[in-house]
Amino acid sequence: MHIVIMGCGRVGSALAQTLEQQGHTVAVIDQDPTAFRRLGPGFGGRRVTGIGFDQDTLREAGIEEAGAFAAVSSGDNSNIISARVAREMFGVQNVAARIYDPRRAEVYQRLGIPTVATVRWTADQMLRRLLPSGAEPLWRDPTGGVQLAEVHASPKWVGHKISRLQEETGVRVAFLTRLGESMLPSSQTVLQEGDLVHVMMRTDEVEKVEAAFAEGPEEESGH
Numbered sequence: 001m002h003i004v005i006m007g008c009g010r011v012g013s014a015l016a017q018t019l020e021q022q023g024h025t026v027a028v029i030d031q032d033p034t035a036f037r038r039l040g041p042g043f044g045g046r047r048v049t050g051i052g053f054d055q056d057t058l059r060e061a062g063i064e065e066a067g068a069f070a071a072v073s074s075g076d077n078s079n080i081i082s083a084r085v086a087r088e089m090f091g092v093q094n095v096a097a098r099i100y101d102p103r104r105a106e107v108y109q110r111l112g113i114p115t116v117a118t119v120r121w122t123a124d125q126m127l128r129r130l131l132p133s134g135a136e137p138l139w140r141d142p143t144g145g146v147q148l149a150e151v152h153a154s155p156k157w158v159g160h161k162i163s164r165l166q167e168e169t170g171v172r173v174a175f176l177t178r179l180g181e182s183m184l185p186s187s188q189t190v191l192q193e194g195d196l197v198h199v200m201m202r203t204d205e206v207e208k209v210e211a212a213f214a215e216g217p218e219e220e221s222g223h
Contacts, residue, residue: 004029004061004092006052006082007073011098013038015070020045027061030073053082055089068094076100083113112142138198145203148174153197156216163187169212171199 001024005012008030016026016039026045029052030036036047050057052073063069069086071079076099083097096114099105105117139148157165162173162185176185177196183189191197201209 001025001067002027002062002065003068003070004058004063004066004086006030006069006071006079007098008032008035008038008047009072009074010038012070012072015072016045017043025062027066029057029061052078053085055085058082058085058090063090063092066090066092068092069096071095071097073098076104080104080108080113083108084111087113109140110142140203146200147203147206148198148200149206150196150198151209151213153191153195153213154216155193157191157213158193158195160191160217161187162189162191164217165191165197168218169199169209170205171201171209174198174200 003019003024004027005016005019006029008016008028012028012030013035016028020026020043026043027048028036028039028045029048029050031049031051033047033049039045039047046061048057048061050060052058052071063086066086069083069092071083071086073079073082079097079099083095086092087095096116097108099108099115099117102117105115108115137147137149140146151171153165165171166173166187173185175198176183176189176191177198178192179194197213199209
């Protein structure tokens, strides 16, 4: 796939190098030509000097054949404008914008532009590690009715199968993070200590799910 990235800061350059290593073709746009030094001499993609929401600049970066566009410059407005131009003018399917202001991020999310709210995300991730409890929403569908969230599971669930966790809490387990690696569990996968559980659930059932995860499995009759 051809991917266009606007912004050659730390995130943009790391993203460009990773995508190229994965076999994609990459073009990076930045207003400052010295920013391209971050890409290193081994980078084989295009370096385009210009403004990321300028249509000619985007065409030079190959936006017309691009399958994805990432706006990761340091300006919220520039990121959003360029993301909307990529989607609405050029019909790019996969578009994402990095936003520093979390209040704005939610507005743009409703406009259908997937956003990564940097400050909030970092703060939330720190809080998850310092005070692991409750549910942390990672994604919501456009209607807001369903969400993907990381939910803190009580140690009482350790040793029990995913199938039982799903049955008793009413969620679908999307994936686990175990020892820093993501994995797709089966219904027979047994929860281990330290697992981070990521689930799909109805937004109106978050409190009920949090309570079920915190309480642990129901007592079985005959025990």
